[in-house]
Amino acid sequence: DAFLIDGSIAENICYGTVDQQKEMDEALVKDVMDAAACDWRGCMWGGDHGEQEAAHVTEFAPSREAVLQGRVGAGGSQLSGGQRQRVALARALCRKPSVLILDEPTTALDDTSTAHILEAVRSLRDQGVTVLLISHDAKTLKDVDHTISLHDGTIEQVK
Secondary structure (H helix, E strand, O other), X not given: OOOOOOOEXXXXXXXXXXXXXXXXXXXXXXXXXXXXXXXXXXXXXXXXXXXXXXXXXXHOOOOHHHHHHOEOOHHHOOOOXXXXXXXXXXXXXXXXOOEEEEEOOOOOOOHHHHHHHHHHHHHHHHOOOEEEEEOOOOOOOOOOOOOEEEEOOEEEEEO
């Protein structure tokens, strides 16, 4: 499960990137908004962010104020499992990684949430981000470039 603090959605997205005692500067707010709300159609707050896919946080926090001020509760108790996963993905996207490791990112998610997570993974891959996706679900792995199958701790197959 994603680690979430009892703070706003934005504070959870940028958790660990800034001194928690300081206010977010406008550049960080822009990064948070991009990670939370931009999809292939563009950012809901304007601007051209190319093909960046995001975490679809705006499905449950549909305004800038909701992202900046909407509270998640202790451990994300005010959010569903899929919403917590999307906030965690937005946190990863906000850091603009060159390598991203996702361990069972779609476990216990509904089909819609799973589709959003996998769209984001495909978009990241298309942007040159190396994504290591760990999953027991064959559907989750259908679009990967390579697979390594393990059995009893031993590599069984490489495709």
